[in-house]
Amino acid sequence: MKRRDIIILAIVLVASLTLYLLRPKAIEDSAAAVYLRISIAGQTQELIPLTEERAIRIEQENGDYNIIQIFKGGFRMLESNCRNQDCIRQGDVTADNIGGRALANEIICLPHQLVLSLVTEDETVLELDP
Amino acid sequence: MKTRRLAFAAVLISVMMVLGYLESLLPVSPIPGIKLGLANGILIISLYWLGVPASFQIMLIKNVLLGLLLGNPMLIPYSVSGGILSLALMSILYRRQGISPIGVGIAGGVTHNIGQVLLAMIILGTPSLLFYLAILMPSGAVMGFITGTIAKVLMRHFPPHKYLKQQINIQTEETIP
Numbered sequence: 001m002k003r004r005d006i007i008i009l010a011i012v013l014v015a016s017l018t019l020y021l022l023r024p025k026a027i028e029d030s031a032a033a034v035y036l037r038i039s040i041a042g043q044t045q046e047l048i049p050l051t052e053e054r055a056i057r058i059e060q061e062n063g064d065y066n067i068i069q070i071f072k073g074g075f076r077m078l079e080s081n082c083r084n085q086d087c088i089r090q091g092d093v094t095a096d097n098i099g100g101r102a103l104a105n106e107i108i109c110l111p112h113q114l115v116l117s118l119v120t121e122d123e124t125v126l127e128l129d130p
Numbered sequence: 131m132k133t134r135r136l137a138f139a140a141v142l143i144s145v146m147m148v149l150g151y152l153e154s155l156l157p158v159s160p161i162p163g164i165k166l167g168l169a170n171g172i173l174i175i176s177l178y179w180l181g182v183p184a185s186f187q188i189m190l191i192k193n194v195l196l197g198l199l200l201g202n203p204m205l206i207p208y209s210v211s212g213g214i215l216s217l218a219l220m221s222i223l224y225r226r227q228g229i230s231p232i233g234v235g236i237a238g239g240v241t242h243n244i245g246q247v248l249l250a251m252i253i254l255g256t257p258s259l260l261f262y263l264a265i266l267m268p269s270g271a272v273m274g275f276i277t278g279t280i281a282k283v284l285m286r287h288f289p290p291h292k293y294l295k296q297q298i299n300i301q302t303e304e305t306i307p
Contacts, residue, residue, distance in 0.1 A: 004226065005233030012240050012271045019264035042255025083202045086162040102161045102265050104258065108250070110162070111204040115254050 024104055032120045034095050036068070036075050041113040050074060050118075064112045075107075075116060082111040093118045139176070139184055143192050146172045150196045163243060163262070164269045170238055171277035174220065174231050175285055182221045189213045207253075208246045215245030231285065235278020239270035 036048045038058065048056070050073055059065040066087070067079040074094030077087040087109035091101070095118065098105045105118040146169035153166055169192060176185045193213050197206035216238040224234045243266040251259045 001232050002228050002230045004228035005230055005236065008223075008229075008233045008237050009271060009275075012236065012267055016264050016267040019261055019267075023261040023264055024258065039255065041253065084158075084162075084205075086158075089158070089160055090162070103262060106256065106258065108162070108254065108256075108259075110208070110250065110254075111202050113254060115256055117256075 024098065034073060035119050035121060036070060037115075037117045037119045038068075039115045039117070047119075058114065060112065066109055066112060066114055068116060074118065077107050077109065077116070080109055080112065082109055084111065086110065087114075135180060135184065139180060139188055142172050142176050142180075143188055143195075145169075146188070146192045147196060147199075150192070151200060154200050161265060161269075163246065163266050165273065167239060167242065167273050167277060168280070170216070170235065170242070170274070171280040171284070173217065174224075174234055174238065174278060174281035177217075177220055177224050177234070178231070178281075178285060185221070186214075186217060189217050208249055211249040212242040212245035215248075216242035230278070231282040232275060232278035235276075235281060236271050236274040239272075239274025239277065240267050241270075243267060243270040 034050050036046075036050055037044055038046045038048070038056075040058075040060065045058075048070065050070055053069075053071045055078060056068045056070060057065060058068065063081075065079075065081055066077060069076050069078040074092050074097075076092045077090065080087050087107055090103060090107045093101065093105060093107060093116070098118065107116040108114070149168040149172065153168060156166070159165070173185060173189055173192075176188050180188075190210065190213070193209045194206055197203055197209060201209075219241045220234050220238040223229050223237055224231075244263060247259055247263055247266065251257055
């Protein structure tokens with residue numbers, strides 16, 4: 001490795017560390033009611049309170065579908081007819097595990113442009129300021 | 131001369147496709163977006179040997195073909211946006227003093243992830259994805275270090291003049307009767 005290779009590496013590490021330290025860690029008010037926000041291609045479709053256990057099927061016009069399992073305080077992706085199945089592997093989202101998840105409060109199904117987010121009622125779980 | 135270059139570019143694309151296929155056989159990482167990206171090592175070689183415009187063509191062809199054959203066609207825009215941003219930065223860096231193919235690989239690996247995440251932020255409307263880069267950038271740097279090292283070793287042991295320049299010279303001599 002040459003001198004400027006190491007400078008490049010240092011820039012990357014500093015930028016990563018900065019983002020890591022600024023990342024959203026948890027819901028501030030632990031007693032706040034949590035909701036599941038479903039959005040497709042950036043448009044919010046529904047806001048569902050996470051109070052009882054049930055499954056929701058989301059079907060899009062082109063035949064894409066996802067099934068979400070909702071439980072008290074959280075949700076997970078149960079089924080998807082996308083090819084890569086990344087969304088299933090993203091596991092559970094609950095108010096407590098946001099800080100430890102790579103995608104924080106979200107489950108993303110990229111091929112279906114579907115984003116599931118855990119939010120509080122005013123949708124301010126995630127703010128860009130720490 | 132053009133035929134040699136074209137044939138060599140085609141060989142590089144085939145190698146990248148095979149590497150892409152082999153990677154698709156590996157177990158999927160639990161964190162979406164983390165990939166080895168071995169094909170990027172070949173793209174680095176293409177940059178040094180065939181130059182910037184040819185490398186952009188190779189990158190576009192490889193991403194579209196691989197997306198259609200093995201991946202999800204819906205995800206082609208993501209690999210192309212990552213590819214364009216990453217190759218743009220690598221093109222700026224590769225001829226500079228004090229930068230080896232390893233540094234080029236690191237910069238390319240990291241910007242590939244940045245390009246993908248930026249497009250996802252725009253399409254999905256999720257600015258919070260920015261923080262995901264805290265995980266993806268170090269992983270891109272590690273993968274870029276590996277692919278850059280592979281490119282460096284390959285280029286040292288298979289110098290381009292053996293395969294390109296010399297043959298180009300022979301070719302040009304032949305065309306002068």
